[in-house]
Amino acid sequence: MAKAGLGTLLSWQTTEVGHKLSNNFVQYADLTLRAPAAGVPVMLLKVDRLNESVDDLVHKLQRYTAWFELLAPQADPAEARRARHRGAEVHEFRLWRHVYPSTRREGYPPLAFVFADASETTMTNTIARLEREGRRFWEGRPYGPSEGFTAVDYHQSIPMVVTTLPLLRQHGAHAGVWRRLGRAAWETLTEALDNPDGDRLHAEQLRRAEERRAAQREAERPVCVRCGAKFTDERWAQTSPYSRQTGVGNPALCGPCHQQDLDRAKAEQEAAQAAAKAAQDAADAADGAGNTIARTPAAKPARPLTTTTAEARSVLGLSRQAG
Incomplete structure (x- = not known):
């Protein structure tokens, strides 16, 4: 594979790599690739000469899924269950994430079946059956039934790709010789491993949905x-x-x-209150003036002259005249 143009000889672990399950069964990968510079941080490979039935290949998918779902030794099972609905966060609780690097994509580490010495008809039939019978392991789940949402959640699926040794020898591993289960086209490996209908599309559809809600709200x-x-x-x-x-x-x-x-x-x-206050002040002023007049003492009337006094004055007057 390195000679075919994918990674270097140092990128490949050529000895079989065991993945021990909880029942002590060990699922082996024929090859393990770690080529982050090529856009493939990790990939497990199984070279098959079609001496195994499709049922056996599906069972391998089942066992790989079981291993990918094993919890890390210190993981909290309750937290891990809750994280199943939080995208990539779930993998931080899984054992595989402590064995292999992040894939930089959604899902578990990709798995490649490389078919050797297979006729085109045999390979086509094998791929068709593998797609059909292994669907629950490689197929993503819809993010939701909401209108306008077609994005797929691949976070707990195996990116499953297939190719053949003749194609690799003829065109090289960087060519469009890989087919992702669930897709009809042959693609380059990075194209096959990418998920254009996954999280990127989901984020875009969320943005559009928010724009629609905002427009509806404005209306x-x-x-x-x-x-x-x-x-x-x-x-x-x-x-x-x-x-x-x-x-x-x-x-x-x-x-x-x-x-x-x-x-x-x-x-x-305030105007009404001011007018009422002014009226009250005027009334108070008027009342104050009236009270002042009422309190001023009246002049005593002149006392009328008595008869004796008149007579006396008359006498005095007469007396003045006489003098």
């Missing part, structure tokens, strides 16, 4: 009946039928128009 945003301005999020929340906030005023008015009403009402109230 539903209330418009002020007075000035025609759209409500802010805060004003929209205040006037919602589900809001418990009080003092929101006319729910058909935007925030600034509502504030104008509040300011006008406050000014009118």
Whole structure:
């Protein structure tokens, strides 16, 4: 494979690599590739001369899946179960992640079946059966049934690729001689291992869905009946039928128009209070003036002359004349 153009001789571990299962069964890989510079941090290979039945190949897929799902010694089983729904996070609890490097892609380490000395018809039939009977191990799960979402979750699937030794010898490992189970086209190895319908598509579809929700929300945003301005999020929340906030005023008015009403009402109230105070002050002043007049003492009337006094004066007058 190194001579065919994939990695270097140092990238390959040519001795069989054992993967021990919980029942002590050991699943061996014929070759292990670690070529991060070639875009393949890790890949397990099985060279098959078609001396094994398709059932045997499917059983290998089953055993590899079981090994990939083994928990690391210190992993918390409860946390690992919860992480199954959190994408790549689940692999941090798995044993394989402590044996092999990250794949830099979704899913378990890829597995390649390299068929040797197989006729085109035999290989085609084998691939078709392998696709059909091993589907539950290599096929991803839909992210969700929501409208507009077609992305696939590959985080707990085996990226399964196939090729033949004659194709590798003729074209090299960097050529389009790899076929990913579930796809019809022959691709380069990195193309076959990539998941264009996986997380990248899911992120794009989430972005589009958020844009649709935002557009729908804007279409539903209330418009002020007075000035025609759209409500802010805060004003929209205040006037919602589900809001418990009080003092929101006319729910058909935007925030600034509502504030104008509040300011006008406050000014009118202050003016009314000022007028009432002025009237009260005037009344108090009038009452104060009346009380002052009432408290001023009246002049005593002149006492009328008595008869004796008159007579005396008359006598005195006469006396003055006589003198």
